[in-house]
Amino acid sequence: MATSESRRSFMGFAFGTVAAVGGAFSLVAMKKTWDPLPSVKAAGVTTVDLSGMKEGELRTIEWRKKPIFILKKDADMAKDSKRDVVVGDVAYTVVIGLCTHLGCIPAYAPSEKLFKCACHGGEFDTSGKNVFGPPPRPLDIPPFRIEGTKLVLGEEGPEYKKMMEEA
Numbered sequence: 656m657a658t659s660e661s662r663r664s665f666m667g668f669a670f671g672t673v674a675a676v677g678g679a680f681s682l683v684a685m686k687k688t689w690d691p692l693p694s695v696k697a698a699g700v701t702t703v704d705l706s707g708m709k710e711g712e713l714r715t716i717e718w719r720k721k722p723i724f725i726l727k728k729d730a731d732m733a734k735d736s737k738r739d740v741v742v743g744d745v746a747y748t749v750v751i752g753l754c755t756h757l758g759c760i761p762a763y764a765p766s767e768k769l770f771k772c773a774c775h776g777g778e779f780d781t782s783g784k785n786v787f788g789p790p791p792r793p794l795d796i797p798p799f800r801i802e803g804t805k806l807v808l809g810e811e812g813p814e815y816k817k818m819m820e821e822a
């Protein structure tokens with residue numbers, strides 16, 4: 656017959672074992688969280704072929720759950736040697752479409768050639784530079800690499816590095 660002492664030590668052993676096993680599972684679960692899955696790594700890079708875009712066309716794509724504005728500049732749009740992404744001899748504006756004030760998504764108004772933020776009236780020109788209202792800085796440029804006529808978002812190519820050095 657088991658004494659209350661031996662019952663207590665058995666309970667302690669059983670609890671300790673459950674806790675240890677539980678702890679091991681937690682560690683495995685945490686390790687899985689630390690290691691990005693291959694699909695997640697691949698999802699961080701998005702390739703866009705710019706060759707079909709028309710002059711003045713704006714394309715919005717999603718990269719890492721953020722909107723990215725790609726604007727193919729037309730002849731009337733001011734060039735910006737520090738911010739333009741030049742592919743061949745064509746200048747593009749490539750920016751993260753989140754207002755640098757509080758993160759709303761600005762809308763492009765082609766007739767005014769402005770990105771307008773409805774939240775507090777901020778405005779950005781066709782190079783993504785803040786020209787009116789509370790935004791404190793231009794729209795951010797995502798890391799990119801140029802590969803022929805393609806834009807690879809999520810990788811830092813020499814053009815992006817040079818741009819960041821000069822910023």
Ligand code: FES
Pocket residue numbers: 754755756757758759772773774775776777788789790
């Ligand atoms: S969030 Fe765009 S102006 Fe405030």
